[in-house]
Amino acid sequence: MTMTTAELLVTEKTPVAQGVVALTLARPDGGRLPDWAPGAHLDLVLPGGLVRQYSLCGDRWDARAYRIAVLREPGGRGGSAFVHDRLRVGDEVAIGGPRNNFPLVPARRYVFVAGGIGITPLLPMIRQAGLLGADWRLLYGGRTRGSMAFLDELPADRVVARPQDEFGLLDLDSWLPEPAPDTKVYCCGPEPLLAAVEARCAGWPAGLLRTERFVPKQLGAPARAEPFEVELARSGRSTTVHPGQSVLDALGDLGVPVLSSCRQGTCGTCETGVLAGEPEHRDSLLDDAERAAGDCMFVCVSRSRTDRLVLDL
Template identity: 75%
Template sequence: MTIDLRVVDKRTAAEGVVTLTLAHPRGARLPDWTPGSHVDLVLPGGLVRQYSLCGDRWDAYTYRIGVLRERESRGGSAYIHDQLAVGDLVSIGGPRNNFRLVPSRAYLFVAGGIGITPLLPMVHQAELLGASWRLLYGGRTRASMSFVDELERYGDRVVVRPQDEYGLLDLDTHLTGDATVYCCGPEPLLAAVERRCAARTERFVPKDFGAPVRREPFEVELARSRRRLMVRPEESVLEAVGRAGVSVLSSCRQGTCGTCETTVLAGDPDHRDSILDDAERAAGDCMFLCVSRARSDRLVLDL
């Protein structure tokens, strides 16, 4: 389900980054959200893009998102930067949260570039809870790093390290102790953090899982629709379900956004997303249809 919101503010947050503030056209309260949540922004031409909510979660009437102009934009960020204006209406889906903040006495947040957006509300939440926390924030240049001014109030708990001034982030110095680590940013940063510790991460690009477990076709039963279909090796479950005439909301088609999450009633999924943790994969009770497949001969989905 989507709702239409109006752009009530648009401003430059850094070089190549704009923020949008969205509100209901009639001033209605917006759905609640938690730190780490994102929304699906539906743009002209059917484009759907995910952006982390980075405003005040206690403000029930506006959402704020930060949008990086992608160098190889497929139309989404370019449209937002160049054409979307204050007063325009946009449709959003969500919020949904695949990057939840778990209770902890101590946190280390590691941000790279636009990866600061989901971490901003986490920092605020950790502060409200009285937890011990630090933020290590890197970017190409200081001018390209958003929200630095908002972070100044936290003093030396925030370490800002532009690459042109300091080089790559000194992870070995900061990834010490028993703090719960959250990281968001480009893939090289995520990989470097994951090599050093068990971190909770959010990705902009999918992990590489290699070839699927099985190359043969497999059967999918749609329990509510009372349909059975075969998923061919060259197509995704999402494509096969669509071919059968069943609509499933989807967006990234890379296993990074969570939009097409579907309950698994029976069977053994071959998880190929970049969202679920090991325990969630082992449970096998949900899957992301755009990338995940089957280990078993048959899956039963709640569709």
């Protein structure tokens, strides 16, 4: 079973930077859309079964419009090319969500770090921080100034824009000198930036750094090469997951529907409770504390470290 979807109308399509277009989506009847909070994303369902996740970057208080921004990715699988080249104002597009794996948690102070299109989930966070009266600042990098979307929406007194062709790599040492218990760091962008921020914050107390990835982390081989058993607590049924087979596919073969979308461990759709056994987390969503808790997993990519897992299904 895949995600449930709704059809929305493209009401605006606007270039917002080199290689980036913003889409405004609304219900065809103009009705109210589901509420969302900063950090949430939509699944955009495109022809040919392509599903892509895009952060909501508009006004969360506008109940009748969603805004997303799409970067053209020349090396991609066609999703961004379709949006840029073929999707038009007046077209209908299927969406799933919204869902939020990157929530803004309360803090007195925030440091936001964005790289390129990674600015999108941070825009609503910045607005929310301002509404709450929290202190915040943003370090925003990109290849060139012209490639950095939404610069004109950001207050210059709290934002440092550092295009790489003018300044080189972002100076993370000065922006993230040491942890502070009342400060949360939120980062989104390309993998090299995320890896550098995670390395800079290694050893910090858990929960101070939150990151979001648009593509999955690169991982090595699974911890175990042997098959393992998955038991479904609610029905008592069980199945064997073989090497090279995902838990999601094994459940599908058993006739057990689990909502799914990205199949890469980045969207959070297939989160499933774990009642017994030790999952091997291979997603790009959970933080260290959530992984250590071992009470949930994303069955599209994660596996088992033990002979048996009991799932809350």
